[in-house]
Amino acid sequence: MATMSQHPTPADFDSRAHARQMVLDAFRFRRAIKAFDPSRTIAPADVDYLLEAARLSPTSHGLEPFRLLVIEDRKVRLDLVERAGGVAAQMVDASHLFALTAMTSAAVMPDSDFVRHMELDIKEMPPTAFAEWQVRFRGFLTSRYGVWGNDRAIFDWAGRQAYIVLGNIMTAAALVGIDSCALEGMVYSEADAVLTEAGAIDPDNERLAVMVALGYRLEEPRRPMTRRSLGEMVQRI
Numbered sequence: 001m002a003t004m005s006q007h008p009t010p011a012d013f014d015s016r017a018h019a020r021q022m023v024l025d026a027f028r029f030r031r032a033i034k035a036f037d038p039s040r041t042i043a044p045a046d047v048d049y050l051l052e053a054a055r056l057s058p059t060s061h062g063l064e065p066f067r068l069l070v071i072e073d074r075k076v077r078l079d080l081v082e083r084a085g086g087v088a089a090q091m092v093d094a095s096h097l098f099a100l101t102a103m104t105s106a107a108v109m110p111d112s113d114f115v116r117h118m119e120l121d122i123k124e125m126p127p128t129a130f131a132e133w134q135v136r137f138r139g140f141l142t143s144r145y146g147v148w149g150n151d152r153a154i155f156d157w158a159g160r161q162a163y164i165v166l167g168n169i170m171t172a173a174a175l176v177g178i179d180s181c182a183l184e185g186m187v188y189s190e191a192d193a194v195l196t197e198a199g200a201i202d203p204d205n206e207r208l209a210v211m212v213a214l215g216y217r218l219e220e221p222r223r224p225m226t227r228r229s230l231g232e233m234v235q236r237i
């Protein structure tokens with residue numbers, strides 16, 4: 001691959017065309033899978049790859065206001081189906097079930113333990129710069145995003161970051177032939193209760209944003225993929 005400082009060679013053009021084709025083929029392969037083959041398991045190296053794709057995902061302010069739960073416990077999966085109304089063919093039969101949580105407003109306040117940890121420990125911001133950063137961050141939540149003082153809106157803002165992670169996981173999966181289905185068709189209050197009882201989340205700090213089932217399809221989707229044309233979807237202004 002050419003870097004900015006080098007002139008691209010014909011081989012670079014070939015590999016870019018190849019990369020484009022690979023990615024679009026993966027998007028066409030990826031379908032919302034309704035039934036997973038319960039006998040097939042994702043290889044550990046592929047699971048690590050999916051988790052790393054999640055970890056490298058971008059988030060607003062680099063705040064990473066989400067966590068990823070790998071739900072291995074069959075009982076928890078069954079409880080989710082029974083109590084939250086999920087579909088067993090996806091949530092129990094799939095090789096892996098990931099839940100993406102989003103931080104609540106308490107956890108993403110500028111002076112919360114989580115925010116302090118992100119800025120001071122993870123990003124290694126000098127403590128002397130932190131107070132000024134907190135004021136700026138509060139300003140973003142207040143006058144730019146308009147979510148300050150509205151717990152639901154702040155949670156939804158955090159949840160939007162989790163959905164970026166969701167998209168990256170599904171694309172990374174499709175690129176290596178792993179099937180997936182994003183899952184939000186459940187009673188969220190019940191799903192939160194199941195995850196809380198399992199000791200996975202503290203609902204004061206995080207709640208479920210979205211789940212994704214991962215594995216291998218049992219059968220081909222019954223309906224072809226449908227999308228609007230670019231003409232209908234895109235407007236240049």
Ligand SMILES: Cc1cc2nc3c(=O)[nH]c(=O)nc-3n(C[C@H](O)[C@H](O)[C@H](O)COP(=O)(O)O)c2cc1C
Nearest residue numbers: 030031032033034181182183184185186210225226
């Ligand atoms: C955020 C999100 C949540 C979804 N939730 C569910 C779900 O709970 N159950 C389900 O069977 N499909 C779910 N889907 C799948 C969509 O219905 C599906 O992606 C859409 O109909 C397009 O079909 P395709 O993915 O096969 O192209 C979800 C998709 C997304 C992106």
